[in-house]
Amino acid sequence: MEASLGIQMDEPMAFSPQRDRSQAEGSLKKNEQNFKLAGVKKDIEKLYEAVPQLGNVFKIKDKIGEGTFSSVYLATAQLQVGPEEKIALKHLIPTSHPVRIAAELQCLTVAGGQDNVMGVKYCFRKNDHVVIAMPYLEHESFLDILNSLSFQEVREYMFNLFKALKRIHQFGIVHRDVKPSNFLYNRRLKKYALVDFGLAQGTHDTKIELLKFVQSEAQQERCSQNKSHIITGNKIPLSGPVPKELDQQSITKASVKRPYTNAQIQIKQGKDGKLMKQSKTVDVLSRKLATKKKAISAKVMNSGVMRKTASSCPTSLTCDCYATDKVCSICLSRRQQVAPRAGTPGFRAPEVLTKCPNQTTAIDMWSAGVIFLSLLSGRYPFYKASDDLTALAQIMTIRGSRETIQAAKTFGKSILCSKEVPAQDLRKLCERLRGMDSNTPKLTSDIQGPASHQPTVSEKTDHKASRLIQTPPGQYSGNSFKKGDSNSCGCCFDEYTTNLEGWNEVPDEAYDLLDKLLDLNPASRITAEEALLHPFFKDMSL
Ligand code: ADP
Ligand code: MG
Numbered sequence: 095m096e097a098s099l100g101i102q103m104d105e106p107m108a109f110s111p112q113r114d115r116s117q118a119e120g121s122l123k124k125n126e127q128n129f130k131l132a133g134v135k136k137d138i139e140k141l142y143e144a145v146p147q148l149g150n151v152f153k154i155k156d157k158i159g160e161g162t163f164s165s166v167y168l169a170t171a172q173l174q175v176g177p178e179e180k181i182a183l184k185h186l187i188p189t190s191h192p193v194r195i196a197a198e199l200q201c202l203t204v205a206g207g208q209d210n211v212m213g214v215k216y217c218f219r220k221n222d223h224v225v226i227a228m229p230y231l232e233h234e235s236f237l238d239i240l241n242s243l244s245f246q247e248v249r250e251y252m253f254n255l256f257k258a259l260k261r262i263h264q265f266g267i268v269h270r271d272v273k274p275s276n277f278l279y280n281r282r283l284k285k286y287a288l289v290d291f292g293l294a295q296g297t298h299d300t301k302i303e304l305l306k307f308v309q310s311e312a313q314q315e316r317c318s319q320n321k322s323h324i325i326t327g328n329k330i331p332l333s334g335p336v337p338k339e340l341d342q343q344s345i346t347k348a349s350v351k352r353p354y355t356n357a358q359i360q361i362k363q364g365k366d367g368k369l370m371k372q373s374k375t376v377d378v379l380s381r382k383l384a385t386k387k388k389a390i391s392a393k394v395m396n397s398g399v400m401r402k403t404a405s406s407c408p409t410s411l412t413c414d415c416y417a418t419d420k421v422c423s424i425c426l427s428r429r430q431q432v433a434p435r436a437g438t439p440g441f442r443a444p445e446v447l448t449k450c451p452n453q454t455t456a457i458d459m460w461s462a463g464v465i466f467l468s469l470l471s472g473r474y475p476f477y478k479a480s481d482d483l484t485a486l487a488q489i490m491t492i493r494g495s496r497e498t499i500q501a502a503k504t505f506g507k508s509i510l511c512s513k514e515v516p517a518q519d520l521r522k523l524c525e526r527l528r529g530m531d532s533n534t535p536k537l538t539s540d541i542q543g544p545a546s547h548q549p550t551v552s553e554k555t556d557h558k559a560s561r562l563i564q565t566p567p568g569q570y571s572g573n574s575f576k577k578g579d580s581n582s583c584g585c586c587f588d589e590y591t592t593n594l595e596g597w598n599e600v601p602d603e604a605y606d607l608l609d610k611l612l613d614l615n616p617a618s619r620i621t622a623e624e625a626l627l628h629p630f631f632k633d634m635s636l
Contacts (some may be wrong), residue, residue, distance in 0.1 A: 137157055161496070164187060169183050185224065197222050205262050252630075260622035268458060270295055272458045273464075392486055396508065439477070439630075460612065501615040520608050
């Protein structure tokens with residue numbers, strides 16, 4: 095650094111490459127910002143054009159979120175006498191299935207508005223454009239605050255998440271996409287809100303009528319659209335419906351190029367000339383896991399015992415490849431099992447990753463467990479994988495391969511794994527990752543060498559695949575000693591930034607709860623209602 099400065103001083107200013115570069119970088123950033131601002135302005139104009147009635151009520155100020163299925167804007171409105179209110183406007187992509195949109199809205203109206211579940215104020219529609227207006231909750235970026243949270247704040251965060259999950263689970267809603275960006279947290283006001291029911295599904299006895307209709311085509315259509323956008327990077331224009339041919343094209347493309355890292359999907363021409371999906375063969379031998387630096391290969395199939403109930407596979411055929419790392423012709427001719435897989439890979443429960451058809455509210459509890467793991471270890475995202483088998487192998491490195499295989503049997507899945515990996519002690523793991531030495535209860539290091547700026551368990555072999563992941567790039571966020579962490583609430587958090595309070599005496603109850611959330615068996619996994627009564631929250635009341 096110093097050397098380069100010295101050289102810079104000796105260089106004639108006008109010809110200094112360093113100076114040129116930093117100037118160029120500065121103006122590039124400015125250009126980028128201007129470009130972004132212009133883009134947002136354009137999007138806002140388009141939204142006013144697409145849904146003109148918005149202009150009568152709202153002043154749209156900014157775009158605050160852009161996902162695959164929606165864009166979210168911050169607006170203000172004079173809804174009652176008194177000061178203007180802040181409102182979040184969620185503009186759903188015009189190609190969303192109408193039943194899916196209606197179901198999302200019904201989740202918000204029926205279950206929302208209390209117990210940390212986001213509610214809804216109004217809904218606007220013009221042609222195929224739908225905008226949901228919700229109370230705006232200013233919130234933090236999880237990554238920004240992760241390592242400045244006090245232990246008490248973590249306890250409150252988890253308690254409030256379970257409160258929200260208890261509420262929606264009582265209504266028979268499986269959220270399916272529980273992750274920090276869908277659980278808004280205002281640290282200063284201690285306010286929380288579970289948002290985004292765009293992937294929700296109903297339990298068999300759901301009280302949300304419309305969720306009874308979203309499980310099949312609508313869900314699958316959204317899934318394939320999801321993949322097409324992840325793969326191609328195409329964005330559907332905000333206003334104006336997508337031309338049918340184009341949309342169809344991207345869906346077809348998606349079904350051919352699914353983002354399985356090393357998996358192959360064989361598509362064969364059927365007799366009637368139609369494309370027929372035959373099966374997929376999966377080879378994960380070369381996948382490496384950052385924590386273990388060992389290659390683990392895994393293969394999942396329906397366990398013979400459960401075949402009758404858990405799948406549509408022909409049971410009469412005996413299979414040649416059982417307990418091998420090959421896929422035999424009998425298995426290749428089996429129909430591919432269809433099960434819901436929506437959500438974000440790093441937060442998917444083992445039963446989702448192995449395509450268990452009977453999924454319950456327990457899948458949200460697993461995701462809550464992954465969030466808790468991040469909070470206790472100070473690492474986010476904790477798991478980073480681009481396909482289900484890699485994600486499963488990553489889970490094995492934490493929860494143990496034998497344990498995972500055993501649990502999968504209970505829901506009719508047989509997993510083959512090339513290496514045996516033991517389950518890790520959750521306390522030791524979290525303390526090590528957080529930089530705490532369990533023998534000497536104080537911080538030992540801020541940055542942990544090569545692991546910095548990496549998620550805890552990442553896939554390093556396939557860069558192409560990791561680019562497809564929707565979650566932000568993994569960043570290490572060591573225990574923060576610095577002041578002035580960025581925060582989106584504009585509040586002063588100096589008091590928090592050096593707050594190590596409680597971290598040197600994390601009670602056993604925390605790890606007991608974590609263990610019960612990350613229970614590989616969904617049938618015995620702790621429920622939200624039980625979690626709220628767990629001794630970890632002993633002095634907290636609902
Ligand atoms: P998507 O389906 O595109 O993920 P979400 O409903 O999750 O849409 O919203 C995307 C982002 O917009 C959220 O992560 C959050 O940052 C912001 N957001 C959504 N709803 C609100 C709200 N009511 N108040 C404040 N911000 C919100
Ligand atoms: Mg979301």
